[in-house]
Amino acid sequence: MIADFAAAPSGLRSRTMPAATHSRTRPIFRLAWAVVIAVLLVLLLPYLLVPLYRVVNPVSTPMLWRWATGARVEHSFVPLERMAPALPVTVIASEDGRFCSHRGIDWREISERLEDADISEARGVSTITQQTAKNLFLWHGRSFVRKGLEFPLALWIDLVLPKRRVLEIYLNIAEWGPNGQYGAEAGSRYAFNKSVRALNAHEAALLAAVLPNPRRRSAKQPGPAVRRLAGIYEVRGAAQAGLAYCAKTVSASRQ
Numbered sequence: 001m002i003a004d005f006a007a008a009p010s011g012l013r014s015r016t017m018p019a020a021t022h023s024r025t026r027p028i029f030r031l032a033w034a035v036v037i038a039v040l041l042v043l044l045l046p047y048l049l050v051p052l053y054r055v056v057n058p059v060s061t062p063m064l065w066r067w068a069t070g071a072r073v074e075h076s077f078v079p080l081e082r083m084a085p086a087l088p089v090t091v092i093a094s095e096d097g098r099f100c101s102h103r104g105i106d107w108r109e110i111s112e113r114l115e116d117a118d119i120s121e122a123r124g125v126s127t128i129t130q131q132t133a134k135n136l137f138l139w140h141g142r143s144f145v146r147k148g149l150e151f152p153l154a155l156w157i158d159l160v161l162p163k164r165r166v167l168e169i170y171l172n173i174a175e176w177g178p179n180g181q182y183g184a185e186a187g188s189r190y191a192f193n194k195s196v197r198a199l200n201a202h203e204a205a206l207l208a209a210v211l212p213n214p215r216r217r218s219a220k221q222p223g224p225a226v227r228r229l230a231g232i233y234e235v236r237g238a239a240q241a242g243l244a245y246c247a248k249t250v251s252a253s254r255q
Contacts, residue, residue, distance in 0.1 A: 046137040046153055050160050053136075053169060060135040060173040063182050072180040074190070080168040080247065083184060084199035087207065088167055088247040090237035094208040094229075096128040099167070100246035104129040104158030105151060130154040132170045163246040176207065178215045191219035205234035 049058075057077045066073050080088060092099050098106050106127050126134070133153035138146050157166060176187025184207065188196040192203055199207070203219075209229035210217035217226050 043149075046133075047156055049137075050153075050157055054161060054165060058136055058169060058173065060175075060182065061137060061139065062135070062175060063173070066180055073182060074177070074180055074186040075172075075182040076185040077172045077183065078185045078196055080164060080171070083171065083196045084204060085248075086201040086204040086237065087184060087196060087199055088171060089241050089244040090201070090204045090208045090233050091171065091211070092128070092167070092244040092247060093237040093240045094205075094233040095131075095211065097240060097243055099128050100163055100243060102127065104154040104156075126150075127154065128170050129158050129166055131174070132166055133157055135170070135173050135175075167247050174211060176210070176214050178218070181214070187214070187219070201234055201237065202230065205230040205237065208233045208237075 059075070063073050063075060065071075096106065098108070102108075104127065130150050133150050134140070134146070137153060138149060161169075172183040172185075174184075174187075175182055176184060177190045181187050181190045184196040187207055188194060188199055188203075191207065192199070206219040206222055206226065209222070209226045210219045217223075219226070222230065
Protein backbone atom coordinates (compact mmCIF):
# COMPACT_ATOMS: atom_id res chain seq x y z
CA MET A 1 0.00 0.00 0.00
CA ILE A 2 2.85 2.34 0.82
CA ALA A 3 4.34 1.66 -2.56
CA ASP A 4 1.02 2.34 -4.22
CA PHE A 5 0.68 5.64 -2.34
CA ALA A 6 4.24 6.59 -3.32
CA ALA A 7 3.44 5.77 -6.93
CA ALA A 8 0.25 7.79 -6.86
CA PRO A 9 0.21 11.14 -8.62
CA SER A 10 1.46 14.03 -6.48
CA GLY A 11 -1.88 15.83 -6.79
CA LEU A 12 -3.73 12.88 -5.27
CA ARG A 13 -1.28 12.70 -2.36
CA SER A 14 -1.67 16.44 -1.62
CA ARG A 15 -5.45 16.10 -1.55
CA THR A 16 -5.40 13.04 0.70
CA MET A 17 -3.08 14.30 3.47
CA PRO A 18 -4.89 17.61 4.24
CA ALA A 19 -8.21 15.76 4.37
CA ALA A 20 -6.85 13.45 7.08
CA THR A 21 -5.44 16.41 9.02
CA HIS A 22 -8.74 18.27 8.75
CA SER A 23 -10.68 15.30 10.09
CA ARG A 24 -8.41 15.20 13.16
CA THR A 25 -8.68 18.92 13.92
CA ARG A 26 -12.46 19.16 13.46
CA PRO A 27 -13.29 17.77 16.97
CA ILE A 28 -10.86 20.26 18.52
CA PHE A 29 -12.60 23.19 16.87
CA ARG A 30 -15.97 21.85 17.96
CA LEU A 31 -14.76 21.54 21.53
CA ALA A 32 -13.34 25.08 21.44
CA TRP A 33 -16.66 26.46 20.15
CA ALA A 34 -18.55 24.56 22.83
CA VAL A 35 -16.31 26.06 25.52
CA VAL A 36 -16.76 29.58 24.11
CA ILE A 37 -20.54 29.18 23.98
CA ALA A 38 -20.63 27.81 27.54
CA VAL A 39 -18.57 30.74 28.84
CA LEU A 40 -20.82 33.25 27.04
CA LEU A 41 -23.93 31.62 28.51
CA VAL A 42 -22.45 31.80 32.01
CA LEU A 43 -21.58 35.48 31.52
CA LEU A 44 -25.00 36.32 30.07
CA LEU A 45 -27.05 34.38 32.62
CA PRO A 46 -26.95 37.11 35.33
CA TYR A 47 -28.24 39.67 32.82
CA LEU A 48 -31.16 37.38 32.01
CA LEU A 49 -31.94 36.72 35.68
CA VAL A 50 -31.90 40.32 36.92
CA PRO A 51 -35.25 41.33 35.32
CA LEU A 52 -36.88 38.34 37.03
CA TYR A 53 -35.76 39.70 40.39
CA ARG A 54 -38.33 42.48 40.15
CA VAL A 55 -40.84 39.87 41.34
CA VAL A 56 -38.74 36.82 42.35
CA ASN A 57 -36.83 36.89 45.65
CA PRO A 58 -33.28 35.73 44.92
CA VAL A 59 -30.63 34.02 47.02
CA SER A 60 -26.91 34.70 46.98
CA THR A 61 -24.07 32.58 45.63
CA PRO A 62 -22.61 32.11 49.15
CA MET A 63 -25.98 30.77 50.30
CA LEU A 64 -26.13 28.38 47.34
CA TRP A 65 -22.60 27.20 48.08
CA ARG A 66 -23.42 26.53 51.72
CA TRP A 67 -26.56 24.61 50.74
CA ALA A 68 -24.56 22.58 48.21
CA THR A 69 -21.93 21.68 50.81
CA GLY A 70 -24.47 20.89 53.52
CA ALA A 71 -23.53 23.89 55.69
CA ARG A 72 -26.06 25.74 57.81
CA VAL A 73 -28.09 28.58 56.28
CA GLU A 74 -30.52 30.82 58.20
CA HIS A 75 -32.52 33.03 55.88
CA SER A 76 -35.95 34.59 55.66
CA PHE A 77 -36.81 37.18 53.03
CA VAL A 78 -38.56 40.20 54.56
CA PRO A 79 -40.07 43.03 52.47
CA LEU A 80 -38.61 46.45 53.09
CA GLU A 81 -41.86 47.80 54.55
CA ARG A 82 -41.70 45.14 57.27
CA MET A 83 -38.24 46.24 58.41
CA ALA A 84 -37.61 48.88 61.04
CA PRO A 85 -37.22 52.15 59.07
CA ALA A 86 -33.94 52.85 60.86
CA LEU A 87 -32.17 49.89 59.27
CA PRO A 88 -32.23 50.81 55.54
CA VAL A 89 -31.54 54.45 56.39
CA THR A 90 -28.55 53.56 58.59
CA VAL A 91 -27.16 51.07 56.07
CA ILE A 92 -27.31 53.68 53.31
CA ALA A 93 -25.63 56.25 55.58
CA SER A 94 -22.86 53.82 56.52
CA GLU A 95 -22.30 51.97 53.25
CA ASP A 96 -23.28 54.21 50.35
CA GLY A 97 -24.40 57.75 51.11
CA ARG A 98 -25.15 58.56 47.45
CA PHE A 99 -27.07 55.32 46.82
CA CYS A 100 -30.31 57.10 45.87
CA SER A 101 -28.63 59.47 43.42
CA HIS A 102 -25.91 57.50 41.58
CA ARG A 103 -26.55 55.00 38.78
CA GLY A 104 -25.10 51.87 40.36
CA ILE A 105 -21.49 53.04 40.54
CA ASP A 106 -20.35 56.06 42.52
CA TRP A 107 -17.97 57.60 40.00
CA ARG A 108 -17.51 60.64 42.21
CA GLU A 109 -16.28 58.53 45.11
CA ILE A 110 -13.92 56.59 42.84
CA SER A 111 -12.53 59.86 41.44
CA GLU A 112 -11.96 61.22 44.95
CA ARG A 113 -10.16 58.03 46.01
CA LEU A 114 -7.95 58.14 42.93
CA GLU A 115 -6.99 61.72 43.70
CA ASP A 116 -6.18 60.96 47.34
CA ALA A 117 -4.61 57.51 47.07
CA ASP A 118 -3.54 54.76 44.70
CA ILE A 119 -5.67 52.61 42.43
CA SER A 120 -6.02 49.86 45.05
CA GLU A 121 -7.99 52.26 47.23
CA ALA A 122 -10.36 53.08 44.37
CA ARG A 123 -10.78 49.36 43.71
CA GLY A 124 -12.13 48.99 47.26
CA VAL A 125 -15.02 51.41 46.64
CA SER A 126 -18.25 49.40 46.40
CA THR A 127 -21.77 50.78 46.26
CA ILE A 128 -24.75 48.86 47.62
CA THR A 129 -25.61 47.98 44.01
CA GLN A 130 -22.11 46.59 43.40
CA GLN A 131 -22.27 44.57 46.60
CA THR A 132 -25.66 43.24 45.51
CA ALA A 133 -24.17 42.17 42.17
CA LYS A 134 -21.27 40.50 43.93
CA ASN A 135 -23.48 38.65 46.41
CA LEU A 136 -25.91 37.51 43.73
CA PHE A 137 -23.53 36.37 41.01
CA LEU A 138 -19.84 36.65 41.89
CA TRP A 139 -17.35 35.69 44.57
CA HIS A 140 -15.79 37.40 47.58
CA GLY A 141 -12.28 38.77 47.61
CA ARG A 142 -10.69 41.72 45.85
CA SER A 143 -9.48 41.28 42.29
CA PHE A 144 -9.53 43.27 39.08
CA VAL A 145 -11.27 40.37 37.33
CA ARG A 146 -14.17 40.41 39.78
CA LYS A 147 -14.40 44.20 39.59
CA GLY A 148 -14.41 44.00 35.80
CA LEU A 149 -17.42 41.69 35.95
CA GLU A 150 -19.07 43.62 38.78
CA PHE A 151 -19.13 47.06 37.14
CA PRO A 152 -21.39 46.27 34.14
CA LEU A 153 -23.59 44.06 36.34
CA ALA A 154 -24.11 46.95 38.77
CA LEU A 155 -25.01 49.29 35.92
CA TRP A 156 -27.49 46.73 34.55
CA ILE A 157 -29.06 46.09 37.96
CA ASP A 158 -29.53 49.83 38.50
CA LEU A 159 -31.06 50.19 35.04
CA VAL A 160 -33.49 47.27 35.36
CA LEU A 161 -34.48 47.31 39.04
CA PRO A 162 -35.92 50.17 41.12
CA LYS A 163 -33.61 51.52 43.80
CA ARG A 164 -35.93 50.36 46.53
CA ARG A 165 -35.90 46.80 45.18
CA VAL A 166 -32.09 46.79 44.96
CA LEU A 167 -31.85 47.83 48.60
CA GLU A 168 -34.47 45.28 49.62
CA ILE A 169 -32.54 42.48 47.90
CA TYR A 170 -29.23 43.62 49.41
CA LEU A 171 -30.62 43.70 52.96
CA ASN A 172 -32.04 40.21 52.46
CA ILE A 173 -28.97 38.47 51.04
CA ALA A 174 -26.09 40.15 52.89
CA GLU A 175 -24.22 37.92 55.32
CA TRP A 176 -25.12 39.06 58.83
CA GLY A 177 -23.75 36.46 61.20
CA PRO A 178 -20.83 34.09 61.81
CA ASN A 179 -22.64 30.83 61.11
CA GLY A 180 -24.74 31.13 57.97
CA GLN A 181 -27.04 34.00 58.96
CA TYR A 182 -28.10 35.74 55.73
CA GLY A 183 -30.43 38.69 55.50
CA ALA A 184 -31.53 41.27 58.05
CA GLU A 185 -34.16 39.03 59.65
CA ALA A 186 -31.71 36.23 60.43
CA GLY A 187 -29.09 38.75 61.56
CA SER A 188 -31.52 40.52 63.86
CA ARG A 189 -32.76 37.30 65.44
CA TYR A 190 -29.20 36.07 65.95
CA ALA A 191 -27.95 39.32 67.48
CA PHE A 192 -30.99 40.56 69.43
CA ASN A 193 -33.45 37.66 69.44
CA LYS A 194 -36.10 39.82 67.80
CA SER A 195 -37.55 40.45 64.36
CA VAL A 196 -35.95 43.06 62.14
CA ARG A 197 -39.26 44.94 62.37
CA ALA A 198 -38.69 45.58 66.09
CA LEU A 199 -35.17 47.03 65.86
CA ASN A 200 -34.45 50.42 67.39
CA ALA A 201 -32.01 52.92 65.91
CA HIS A 202 -29.04 51.75 67.99
CA GLU A 203 -29.58 48.09 67.14
CA ALA A 204 -29.88 48.99 63.46
CA ALA A 205 -26.57 50.83 63.72
CA LEU A 206 -24.93 47.78 65.35
CA LEU A 207 -26.07 45.60 62.45
CA ALA A 208 -24.74 48.14 59.96
CA ALA A 209 -21.40 48.20 61.78
CA VAL A 210 -20.80 44.47 61.30
CA LEU A 211 -21.77 44.31 57.60
CA PRO A 212 -18.23 44.40 56.17
CA ASN A 213 -17.18 41.30 58.09
CA PRO A 214 -19.86 39.64 60.27
CA ARG A 215 -17.56 36.70 60.98
CA ARG A 216 -15.07 38.90 62.81
CA ARG A 217 -17.42 41.62 64.05
CA SER A 218 -20.39 40.93 66.27
CA ALA A 219 -23.59 42.85 66.92
CA LYS A 220 -24.52 40.27 69.53
CA GLN A 221 -21.39 40.87 71.60
CA PRO A 222 -20.00 44.13 70.17
CA GLY A 223 -16.45 45.11 70.98
CA PRO A 224 -15.21 48.69 71.39
CA ALA A 225 -14.63 49.18 67.66
CA VAL A 226 -18.12 47.97 66.71
CA ARG A 227 -19.73 50.12 69.42
CA ARG A 228 -17.78 53.15 68.22
CA LEU A 229 -18.81 52.58 64.61
CA ALA A 230 -22.41 51.98 65.63
CA GLY A 231 -22.45 55.32 67.47
CA ILE A 232 -21.13 57.09 64.38
CA TYR A 233 -23.61 55.36 62.08
CA GLU A 234 -26.55 56.06 64.38
CA VAL A 235 -25.79 59.78 64.37
CA ARG A 236 -25.08 59.76 60.64
CA GLY A 237 -28.31 57.91 59.89
CA ALA A 238 -30.35 60.44 61.82
CA ALA A 239 -28.58 63.40 60.24
CA GLN A 240 -28.63 62.06 56.67
CA ALA A 241 -32.08 60.45 56.64
CA GLY A 242 -33.07 62.69 53.73
CA LEU A 243 -30.43 61.03 51.52
CA ALA A 244 -32.29 57.72 51.85
CA TYR A 245 -35.49 59.01 50.23
CA CYS A 246 -35.55 56.12 47.75
CA ALA A 247 -35.84 53.63 50.64
CA LYS A 248 -38.96 55.13 52.21
CA THR A 249 -42.27 53.35 51.99
CA VAL A 250 -45.30 55.11 50.56
CA SER A 251 -46.93 55.35 53.97
CA ALA A 252 -43.79 56.81 55.51
CA SER A 253 -43.43 59.40 52.77
CA ARG A 254 -46.96 60.66 53.42
CA GLN A 255 -46.31 61.26 57.09
